[in-house]
Amino acid sequence: MNGIEARALEKHFGPVRALQGIDLSIEAGSLVRVAGANGAGKTTLLRILAGLERPTRGTVGLGGRDPFGRKAASVRGRIGFLGPTTALYGELTLRENLRFISSLHGLSEERTPQLLAALSLSEVGDREVRTLSQGFRRRAGLARALLTEPAWLFLDEPWNGLDRAAGEQLTHQLRAGREAGRTTLVASHAEPTGPGGVPWDRVLELESGRLRETHR
Amino acid sequence: MNGPRVALAVLRKDLLVDLRSRDRLGHMLIFAALVVVLISIVLRTSAADARGALLPLLWIAFLFTSLLGLARSFQAETEDGAWTNLILVPVDRGWVFLGKAGANLLALLVVEAWTALLAVIFLDVDWTRAPGAALLAGVLGAIGLSTLGTLLSALSASARFREFLLPILLFPLILPVLVFAADITGEAIAGRALAERSAGALALYDWVFLLIGYLGFDSLVEA
Numbered sequence: 135m136n137g138i139e140a141r142a143l144e145k146h147f148g149p150v151r152a153l154q155g156i157d158l159s160i161e162a163g164s165l166v167r168v169a170g171a172n173g174a175g176k177t178t179l180l181r182i183l184a185g186l187e188r189p190t191r192g193t194v195g196l197g198g199r200d201p202f203g204r205k206a207a208s209v210r211g212r213i214g215f216l217g218p219t220t221a222l223y224g225e226l227t228l229r230e231n232l233r234f235i236s237s238l239h240g241l242s243e244e245r246t247p248q249l250l251a252a253l254s255l256s257e258v259g260d261r262e263v264r265t266l267s268q269g270f271r272r273r274a275g276l277a278r279a280l281l282t283e284p285a286w287l288f289l290d291e292p293w294n295g296l297d298r299a300a301g302e303q304l305t306h307q308l309r310a311g312r313e314a315g316r317t318t319l320v321a322s323h324a325e326p327t328g329p330g331g332v333p334w335d336r337v338l339e340l341e342s343g344r345l346r347e348t349h350r
Numbered sequence: 351m352n353g354p355r356v357a358l359a360v361l362r363k364d365l366l367v368d369l370r371s372r373d374r375l376g377h378m379l380i381f382a383a384l385v386v387v388l389i390s391i392v393l394r395t396s397a398a399d400a401r402g403a404l405l406p407l408l409w410i411a412f413l414f415t416s417l418l419g420l421a422r423s424f425q426a427e428t429e430d431g432a433w434t435n436l437i438l439v440p441v442d443r444g445w446v447f448l449g450k451a452g453a454n455l456l457a458l459l460v461v462e463a464w465t466a467l468l469a470v471i472f473l474d475v476d477w478t479r480a481p482g483a484a485l486l487a488g489v490l491g492a493i494g495l496s497t498l499g500t501l502l503s504a505l506s507a508s509a510r511f512r513e514f515l516l517p518i519l520l521f522p523l524i525l526p527v528l529v530f531a532a533d534i535t536g537e538a539i540a541g542r543a544l545a546e547r548s549a550g551a552l553a554l555y556d557w558v559f560l561l562i563g564y565l566g567f568d569s570l571v572e573a
Contacts, residue, residue, distance in 0.1 A: 186437055188572055202572070211440020219431030223363070225370040237359035238439050240352055262370075278435075 136162040136197050136212075136285040136317045138183060143192035145178050145343075152178045154343040156192070163315040165308055165333065167322055169348070170340035176321035177217070177290050179340065183319065184215045184288040196286055211239055214284030216292055220275035224264030228255060228274050231263060232281055239282050249277050253303055268295045273303075280307060287311060287318040293326045305332055353445040360436070360449025361456075367426050368457060375457055378419045382465045385411040390472035404473060405532045405539070412465055413495065413528065419457055420499035421516050423450060424507035437571055447500065447567035451560070455496040462488050479541030483534055486549060491531035493556045498523055501563040504570050526555055 143156035152175045160166055170176050181187040183194055185201030194201055199209045215221075222231045232246045250256045253273045258266055263274060272295040279287065293301050305326065311318055312333070326332060339348045368374050389407050427433045436446045466488070469475040477484045498520060506515040530552035537545040 184438075186434065207439070207441050210438045213438050215434055215438065217431055217434065221431040221434040223367055223426050223432055224430060225367045225426070226363070230366065234359060234363045235435060237362075238356055238435060240355060240440075 136315065137195075138286065138317060138319070139193075139195035139198075140183060141193045143179070143182060143194070144190045145175070145182060145187075146190045152343050153182070153189070156343075156345050158183075158338075158345065160317060160319070160336070162197075162317055163312065164335040165312045165318050165320075166336045166338060167320050167325075167332070167334045168338050168340055169322065169325075171323060174340040175343045176323075176340055179345075180215070180288045180290050180319060180321050181217070184213050184286070185210055186215060211282070212285040214279040214282060214287040216275050216279040216289045218290060218294075220263065220271050220278065222263045222271075222274055222278055225262060227260050227262055228266070228277070229259045231274075232277065235278055235281050241282065245281060245283070249281060252307070253277050254300070269297055269300060272296055273300055276304065276307070283314075283316075285316060287316055289318070289320045291322055292320060293322065293324075301326060308332055352441045356439055356441050357445045357449035357452065360446055361452040364426075364450060364453030365456065368453070374419050374422050375460065378415050378457070378461045379464050381418055382411065382415040382461055383468055385415065386465060386468040386472050393473065404475070405536045406528070408465065408469060408473075408475075409491065409528045409532045409535070412462060412491070413524065415461055415465070416458055416495050416499060417517055417520070419461070420454060420495075420503050420520075421513050423454055423500060423503040428507055433571075443568045443571055444564035446571075447504070447563045448560075450504070451496050451500040451563060454500050455492055458492040458496050459489070462492055475539060477539070480538040480544070483538035483544045483549075486544070487531050487534035487538060487552075490534075490549065490552045490556055491527055494527035494531070494552065494559065495524065497556060497559045497563055498527070501559065501566070501570070504567065527552065530555070 138158065138160040140156055140158040143153050144151070145153040156179065168176050168179060178187070182189050185206065188202055196209050196213070200206060201209050201213070226234070229246065233243060236243050236246065247256070250259050253276060255270065255273055255277055258270050263271065266274060276292060279289070292304055296304060308318060337348050339346050389411065393404065427436060436443070439446055466477060470477065502516055502519045506512040506519065509515045530548040533548040534545045534552070537543065
């Protein structure tokens with residue numbers, strides 16, 4: 135199953151305690167928002183849960199497996215992550231970037247045109263990423279995170295830099311992922327607006343590195 | 351067979367980024383030309399026995415030229431967070447290291463061939479006396495530099511003073527590569543038999559660091 139478990143997570147940056155004793159259990163297929171003010175620890179929590187950064191203390195389990203463990207490769211390949219940057223290569227075109235990600239994961243390239251069309255990126259697919267506008271770059275980063283059809287998707291402030299139409303496409307992707315059984319964690323300081331909104335299963339609030347549930 | 355596929359994908363991507371941006375390889379080729387010309391001027395105006403310093407000078411020139419490229423080996427990864435893609439690969443991350451080292455090796459071989467050509471033109475070096483041994487020295491030396499350079503470049507990639515840190519870490523460790531490679535090259539230019547002990551030692555040194563890179567890259571990435 136694709137649930138997420140975290141036990142007694144702590145993350146220290148020198149004297150700063152970014153996360154303090156986080157216990158978390160998220161059911162497979164849930165769509166969860168992690169809210170909180172700037173500096174609350176949202177990005178750090180997402181990076182640790184996604185296996186990108188080791189916690190100072192505590193454990194993480196994705197589908198019961200440790201993303202930092204010795205046999206984590208198969209888990210890592212099923213994680214999608216979008217942080218504040220695109221995680222793309224500026225000198226390559228968007229299509230070349232997606233081809234590279236596909237080859238890392240042994241995927242066919244059939245999904246690329248579908249994804250580009252779904253995110254209204256087809257027209258810029260052959261442009262070098264460094265020449266794209268901020269909004270297109272953000273969408274391109276989202277396309278990269280979604281390309282592998284991850285079992286666990288972690289999105290950090292994904293609505294930042296998106297216009298209304300792109301924001302709605304993102305909401306549509308989140309709904310579709312939920313229906314497909316994907317477990318998604320979205321760090322967002324503000325509730326996104328738009329028709330229908332996002333059907334969150336849970337909303338968690340981070341405050342000074344501590345977690346509390348505000349809605350279930 | 352997923353690991354080799356990932357290594358090949360990383361290698362292809364690095365070469366494509368290099369070709370597209372041009373500056374990394376271009377800067378190395380220009381720098382190599384400047385250094386070789388400089389050496390030729392200094393040697394022509396020095397005492398005759400100063401030519402004995404030619405081979406170590408050539409290898410040191412190659413080392414400094416390589417540093418230009420190696421220091422930027424992970425620039426594309428750190429610029430816009432693309433490390434994420436390499437951290438989340440579904441295979442042992444050692445394969446990513448092999449792909450990065452392979453791309454660096456190809457770039458260094460191009461620079462080495464260019465430097466060898468310049469040495470013929472400006473320094474009257476004759477590679478034809480023992481071309482096999484000269485080629486072996488070049489390949490083994492480039493493997494050593496690319497392996498160690500890639501490993502240490504990854505280590506220093508996110509450091510504040512990475513341009514300074516890389517040579518500080520690399521120079522002491524690369525010394526055996528320079529010594530053995532210069533020895534093999536010297537024998538080759540003189541037309542003598544292959545310096546087998548140096549070739550064996552250099553091959554072993556390359557192999558050890560290739561293994562360290564493959565096994566240690568995982569911890570390095572997470573750090």
